[in-house]
Amino acid sequence: MDITSSNPSPDLTFMGVDREKIPWWPTIDLQDCDGCSGDYDCLKFCPHGVYKPLENSSRIAVENPYNCVVFCQACKKMCPKNAISFPSKRAILDLIKNERAK
Amino acid sequence: MERKYILPCAGYDRPGGQVSRAAAERLAIIRDDVIIGSMGALFKERPGEMRDYRTSDVFCLDGCGENCASELARARGRNDSTSIVIHEVVGSIENFEGKVDRLMQSLTQEIDKTRPRVSSKITSEPPHEIELIEEKFDKFTLKVAKGLKYSDNDFWVSTEGEQVRVGVSDFLQQMMSDVYFVELAEIGTHVDMFDDAGLMESTKILVEIIVPVSGSIVEANISLEDSPEFINESPYDKGWLYVLKPDDINELELLRDAHDYMTYALAKAKEEIGKRVE
Numbered sequence: 001m002d003i004t005s006s007n008p009s010p011d012l013t014f015m016g017v018d019r020e021k022i023p024w025w026p027t028i029d030l031q032d033c034d035g036c037s038g039d040y041d042c043l044k045f046c047p048h049g050v051y052k053p054l055e056n057s058s059r060i061a062v063e064n065p066y067n068c069v070v071f072c073q074a075c076k077k078m079c080p081k082n083a084i085s086f087p088s089k090r091a092i093l094d095l096i097k098n099e100r101a102k
Numbered sequence: 103m104e105r106k107y108i109l110p111c112a113g114y115d116r117p118g119g120q121v122s123r124a125a126a127e128r129l130a131i132i133r134d135d136v137i138i139g140s141m142g143a144l145f146k147e148r149p150g151e152m153r154d155y156r157t158s159d160v161f162c163l164d165g166c167g168e169n170c171a172s173e174l175a176r177a178r179g180r181n182d183s184t185s186i187v188i189h190e191v192v193g194s195i196e197n198f199e200g201k202v203d204r205l206m207q208s209l210t211q212e213i214d215k216t217r218p219r220v221s222s223k224i225t226s227e228p229p230h231e232i233e234l235i236e237e238k239f240d241k242f243t244l245k246v247a248k249g250l251k252y253s254d255n256d257f258w259v260s261t262e263g264e265q266v267r268v269g270v271s272d273f274l275q276q277m278m279s280d281v282y283f284v285e286l287a288e289i290g291t292h293v294d295m296f297d298d299a300g301l302m303e304s305t306k307i308l309v310e311i312i313v314p315v316s317g318s319i320v321e322a323n324i325s326l327e328d329s330p331e332f333i334n335e336s337p338y339d340k341g342w343l344y345v346l347k348p349d350d351i352n353e354l355e356l357l358r359d360a361h362d363y364m365t366y367a368l369a370k371a372k373e374e375i376g377k378r379v380e
Contacts, residue, residue, distance in 0.1 A: 012369060014254050015356060047307055071255055071296040074310045089296055097356070 014070045017099040024092050025050065025065035026075060032083035033059045042075040042084060050075075106213050107158035109139040109175060111165030111188070118165020118188045121198065125205040126163065136213070141171065144178055149289060150324050155180070161212060163188060163205070184212050232338050235364055239371050244364065245272040247338040251354045252363035253314035255296070258338065259354060262345070266315055266354075269342040270302070270333060273367040277374060278304040281333045284326040286311075286343065291319045295353055299344070302333065311343060315353055321345035 014022055026042070035058035042060055043051040052063035062068075070092065076084040110126045113119030130136045137158065143151035160183035162171035175183040191208045192201040233248040250258040256274035260267045275281075287299035298310035299319065323342050326332055333341040348354075358366060 012366075012373065045308070069255065071298075071312050072310055073298070074301070074308060089294065093296060100356075 015096050015100065017096050019066050019070075021099055022070055022092060022096065024070045024087060025062055025068040026073070026084045026086060028060055028062065029083040029085070030059055032081045033079075034081060035059045036080060041078045041080060045078045046075050104135070105154070105158035106133075106136045106161060107139045107154055108136060108161045108163065108209070109141065109144065109171045109183075110163045111171055112141040113165045113170075116165060117201075121192065121201045121205055122163035122165050122188055124198075124202045125209060128202065129206055129209060133213075141174060144174055147178070149321055152178075153325065159213070160184070161186065161209060163209075186212065234338075235360055237364055237368060239368055240375055242276060242371060244276070244367055244371060245338075246360045246364045246367065247272075248360045250338070250360060251314070251357035252360070252366075253296070253312070253357050254366065255312040255314065256367070257312060257314045257343075259314050259357060261351070261354070264347065265320065265345050266317070266348050266351075267342050267345050268314060270311075270337050271363070271367065272337050273371065274309070275334050275337040275341070277307075278302065278309055278333075279306045280304055281330045284330045284333065286322040286324065286326065287319055289319055289322055293317065293319070293346075295356075302330070313344070313346070314357060315346060315348050316350065317346035317348040319344050320347050 012019055035053065038058060040051070040053055040060055043053065048067040048069060049064050050062060050068045051060050053059070054061045071089060073084075073086045076086060108126045108129065110122040111119045114123060126136075126138045130138050137154055139155060139160075140151060144155060155178065160175055160180050162169075162175050162183050162185045164171050164185055164187045166189075169185070169187070172183065172185040186205070186208060188201075188205060192204050195201050195204055234245045235248060236246075237244050246252070247258065250260045252258050252271060256271045256277075258269050258271055270278075281302050281304045283303040285300050285302075287293070291299060293299050293313045293316065295314065295316045296312055299313050300311040300322075302309045302311065322344050323332075326341070326343070329340075335341065
């Protein structure tokens, strides 16, 4: 059975490091997120299928974190509530460098 | 059509400056190939001004014995400009209108002399012939320019002396489809590797410009503001984004070379097509 078919996470590496070893994806502040009253600007914006609305709640969740493009944080700028955050680029780059050095 | 960049004397409060300004302005109205340069912008090397300056034939109008326009043109690297000394041209003509007319005639004559350019070096364009590696995939042909380094975010870097130029790969250009708006960061902005600086908006998607190298932006391709289609038409050439002074050129070792990037981009292209088919 192809377990990846329901979760189209890329087999790709990023800068030679397995994508799944790179913790780069958005974090949602559920205190601030109101799902844009059902519009979900981040969901509409992101073409990589990272987001999915939470069931039984008018908020958004990260469904496919490894689909997120490393170092892209364009959705953060789309969020009217400023409820999206990302890890530090420098920390992620250091992590990538360390993984490459292994 | 070669553009004609006319640099009028900046002594606007003096007769030579007034006559040269008026002649340049009137000529620019009647001729499509004429643009008027600015001494101030040229002095400060404003990017848009420098682009016009480097890509045009240059005509300096010197209003007095200081010859400021010609001096500045030389100082900005052009030794092939044409100098017109106002008092030599207008001679004993007394009235202002007569002087302007005479200068316009003289300038027109100079402009219409088809002179070969002594120096045709245009530093704001990528300096070398681009050799491409091409691979067909599905109905796409991916093109990767040899000799450049590539980030996994699909931006390229080329080394030009102590500076680097960056742009988008042909793969990213194809994935974005038609770009209709480009917003660039300001000259002087410092970015760390993989910081975003500006964005591109296409009919399909909004993409951040993720700069593949740390450094200070020294030039931005402002022609993209009027012609964002250069990104699609010519991603490795006219569609370049920034020239930077890199902090550490060794960072480029983290990036892929052309062949490696082709393999990566093909895999990504397959992934993208796969998503569409699902």
